[in-house]
Amino acid sequence: VSQPLTPSRRAVLAGLGIGLCAIAGAARAAASATATCREPAALPLSQKSRRRGLGYVEISTDAKRSCALCAFYSAAAQGCGACQILGGGIVSANGLCNSFAPRKG
Numbered sequence: 350v351s352q353p354l355t356p357s358r359r360a361v362l363a364g365l366g367i368g369l370c371a372i373a374g375a376a377r378a379a380a381s382a383t384a385t386c387r388e389p390a391a392l393p394l395s396q397k398s399r400r401r402g403l404g405y406v407e408i409s410t411d412a413k414r415s416c417a418l419c420a421f422y423s424a425a426a427q428g429c430g431a432c433q434i435l436g437g438g439i440v441s442a443n444g445l446c447n448s449f450a451p452r453k454g
């Protein structure tokens with residue numbers, strides 16, 4: 350037996366729906382902010398070693414220095430690209446390493 354929706358019950362349900370959408374949106378945003386182009390644990394040992402040697406990090410803390418702004422970076426998929434220094438290894442556009450060289454032009 351269902352009860353008719355009163356205005357106050359309708360408002361509660363609408364608010365619950367908006368709240369769930371907001372939570373889902375925040376979860377998606379958090380996931381994309383932390384997503385990596387290549388799962389670090391799944392990288393070949395040679396890539397892990399080269400990245401470690403270059404001090405590569407997935408997220409640069411310097412707005413003026415990141416893989417997307419580096420001369421050695423070639424954009425591939427959205428937010429990801431290939432790094433010449435890493436032998437074409439896939440890196441995050443937001444990543445950074447000690448071999449960063451600013452892109453000219």
Ligand code: SF4
Pocket residue numbers: 403405415416417419420421422431432433434435440444445446447448449450
């Ligand atoms: S050299 Fe370093 S900063 Fe430049 S694209 Fe490769 S990993 Fe990123």
